[in-house]
Amino acid sequence: MSSSSRAIYHRRTHNLLLLQNLLSLREGSSPFTLVHDTIEQTAKPLISRYIHNAKSSKTNIILVSFEALKPPGEINAFINGRKKDPSALQAEILVSCSADKRILIIIDTLHPLVSHGNSTSIIHFLLPLIAQPGLKTSLVAVYHDDIPVHPTQSIPAYTSYLPSPAQALNHLATTILTIHPLPQHMSRHLASERSLPEPVFGLAESREGVLVGISPNHPMLKDHAGFVLEMEHRRKSGRGVNDTFVLPLDPTSKELQLLEDHPAFKSPSASKVDEGEDAGEDFGGVTFDLGLTEKQRREREGVVLPYFDAQKRGRGEIDAEEGERGDGGRILYQMGREDDFDEEEDEI
Amino acid sequence: MPSQPLLPALLSTHLNLPPDGALDLVSGTLGASPNWLLLRFIAAALRGREDNANVSASRTGVIAQVRIVLVSWLQGAAFWKDTGRRLGIKFQNITIIDALDTGLGLTHDPNDADAISVVENRILGALDPSSTNSQASAQTETPMTAVLILDGLDFLLAATSIPVQSLHDLISSLRAHPNVNNVIITACADGPLMQNQTTPLEIAHASFVMGLAHQARMVMSVRELDTGSARDVSGVLRVTKGGGWEEGGEAVEEREVLYFVGNDGGVRVFERGG
Numbered sequence: 001m002s003s004s005s006r007a008i009y010h011r012r013t014h015n016l017l018l019l020q021n022l023l024s025l026r027e028g029s030s031p032f033t034l035v036h037d038t039i040e041q042t043a044k045p046l047i048s049r050y051i052h053n054a055k056s057s058k059t060n061i062i063l064v065s066f067e068a069l070k071p072p073g074e075i076n077a078f079i080n081g082r083k084k085d086p087s088a089l090q091a092e093i094l095v096s097c098s099a100d101k102r103i104l105i106i107i108d109t110l111h112p113l114v115s116h117g118n119s120t121s122i123i124h125f126l127l128p129l130i131a132q133p134g135l136k137t138s139l140v141a142v143y144h145d146d147i148p149v150h151p152t153q154s155i156p157a158y159t160s161y162l163p164s165p166a167q168a169l170n171h172l173a174t175t176i177l178t179i180h181p182l183p184q185h186m187s188r189h190l191a192s193e194r195s196l197p198e199p200v201f202g203l204a205e206s207r208e209g210v211l212v213g214i215s216p217n218h219p220m221l222k223d224h225a226g227f228v229l230e231m232e233h234r235r236k237s238g239r240g241v242n243d244t245f246v247l248p249l250d251p252t253s254k255e256l257q258l259l260e261d262h263p264a265f266k267s268p269s270a271s272k273v274d275e276g277e278d279a280g281e282d283f284g285g286v287t288f289d290l291g292l293t294e295k296q297r298r299e300r301e302g303v304v305l306p307y308f309d310a311q312k313r314g315r316g317e318i319d320a321e322e323g324e325r326g327d328g329g330r331i332l333y334q335m336g337r338e339d340d341f342d343e344e345e346d347e348i
Numbered sequence: 349m350p351s352q353p354l355l356p357a358l359l360s361t362h363l364n365l366p367p368d369g370a371l372d373l374v375s376g377t378l379g380a381s382p383n384w385l386l387l388r389f390i391a392a393a394l395r396g397r398e399d400n401a402n403v404s405a406s407r408t409g410v411i412a413q414v415r416i417v418l419v420s421w422l423q424g425a426a427f428w429k430d431t432g433r434r435l436g437i438k439f440q441n442i443t444i445i446d447a448l449d450t451g452l453g454l455t456h457d458p459n460d461a462d463a464i465s466v467v468e469n470r471i472l473g474a475l476d477p478s479s480t481n482s483q484a485s486a487q488t489e490t491p492m493t494a495v496l497i498l499d500g501l502d503f504l505l506a507a508t509s510i511p512v513q514s515l516h517d518l519i520s521s522l523r524a525h526p527n528v529n530n531v532i533i534t535a536c537a538d539g540p541l542m543q544n545q546t547t548p549l550e551i552a553h554a555s556f557v558m559g560l561a562h563q564a565r566m567v568m569s570v571r572e573l574d575t576g577s578a579r580d581v582s583g584v585l586r587v588t589k590g591g592g593w594e595e596g597g598e599a600v601e602e603r604e605v606l607y608f609v610g611n612d613g614g615v616r617v618f619e620r621g622g
């Protein structure tokens with residue numbers, strides 16, 4: 001086993017298991033998960049996966065909503081965060097946490113909280129939710145990367161030296177999950193494989209008036225719809241684990257896989273290994289058969305190449321038929337049943 | 349009356365009445381105004397209302413009566429009535445709040461923090477079913493829901509000191525209001541406002557529009573042709589799902605089409621190369 005295949009085997013087993021633990025909120029795995037998304041691919045499918053997993057492990061779910069009017073499916077508490085003072089909202093969340101059960105707190109966007117002040121205030125808001133003694137909470141909060149932060153209040157001048165809220169949150173988080181749309185990620189991957197400039201979508205198109213990109217239609221993704229998840233998990237030891245996965249949109253599906261294992265992203269060397277394993281499988285994208293049937297193989301072995309024929313004559317029959325010496329190089333061909341002999345054109 | 353059909357066939361599914369609480373974002377640029385699209389939304393809602401009226405005549409069940417409330421910061425009421433008349437849209441059935449002429453939400457007193465609640469109360473007043481004319485009061489038995497259209501709400505950001513979050517809170521509470529079925533908002537998406545923001549106004553505007561896109565069920569963006577102006581194409585319309593689109597919800601067909609607004613106000617919507 002080569003070192004690269006050993007590395008991918010390690011990632012396949014360890015990192016996938018780690019992601020599954022994170023998504024199913026295994027005890028103490030990640031107190032604060034920060035999810036970065038954009039309008040191109042929102043965190044909705046990931047959030048519904050969290051809710052699905054929490055329900056099956058009988059964890060209480062508290063959703064703090066600034067965007068959605070209605071709760072997505074069954075949850076234990078739906079807290080409307082709009083028009084509320086951050087400290088009042090914090091108190092309301094803590095009241096609905098019961099001490100004896102594990103609790104998942106989901107915040108559907110951090111932006112209203114961020115714009116209430118500076119980056120220190122958001123940390124003051126979140127810390128009690130993450131590390132409240134006596135409470136077993138996991139916090140999952142979504143941050144939209146494409147919304148610039150606009151402070152509402154006149155804030156003191158020194159705050160311009162503070163890190164941006166996104167940076168501060170990244171420092172606080174124990175796991176950072178970044179979400180990308182799969183079709184667009186695949187287009188970029190295909191372009192970079194051909195050394196072409198990578199395509200851009202949505203706001204990055206820099207076209208006046210364009211807000212959201214139109215996802216390219218890859219026929220290959222028809223049966224493999226999903227989204228790309230970039231994970232950065234910080235272990236208690238301080239060691240970081242980074243990896244990229246593809247998750248299906250359906251929250252009940254368990255088909256999590258590494259980005260490299262997704263059919264659309266398999267590197268040529270990796271796919272060669274696979275071909276060796278299951279030879280005879282059809283070659284993708286080729287409309288004719290590259291293999292040989294048993295009959296074709298036998299006949300090919302039986303063909304006498306002109307070079308060998310010349311050698312044989314030169315060596316064995318040199319005395320008997322002197323005249324034929326040296327005129328090797330003729331193509332000797334035995335007519336078969338399937339050959340169509342034409343008197344005028346073909347002569348042997 | 350223009351020769352083109354009032355509701356373009358390619359957009360028929362997009363103009364249908366969306367589910368309760370939905371938010372649709374319509375964005376335009378300086379060179380490509382989304383007014384024509386807004387008029388099509390109004391016409392579609394009016395048509396839906398007529399269909400509903402026919403149904404309720406045959407059936408005795410309680411059918412939601414759809415009202416249309418248009419709040420416009422960028423155009424006066426006269427503009428909408430005039431263009432509506434040319435297209436055959438009956439604007440007497442529509443409640444128009446002329447925010448441009450009355451200066452709704454515009455206050456010259458920087459200490460007056462209540463500008464946003466003035467706006468909210470004015471809109472809520474118009475949404476109140478009892479405030480409308482006798483035709484509606486004759487049908488008080490039927491629940492009244494409204495299609496609320498806020499045209500150029502981003503103007504308040506530029507003209508006043510109302511913070512972005514207050515506008516978002518206003519929109520959320522209007523969406524959640526029992527008298528409102530859905531909200532349609534138009535906003536500017538010009539390049540200087542959305543790309544590489546530096547000034548506070550640019551940041552606030554981008555934050556407002558992208559925040560709306562994340563809440564919206566559908567985003568319809570109108571822009572000029574990328575290759576310059578043409579005689580037979582007015583611009584490009586891109587329809588995409590917004591961040592608020594629910595999985596398993598009503599389908600939003602993502603597409604990009606060209607459109608041409610004729611001199612008579614008629615609009616032709618067609619595919620590229622069509």
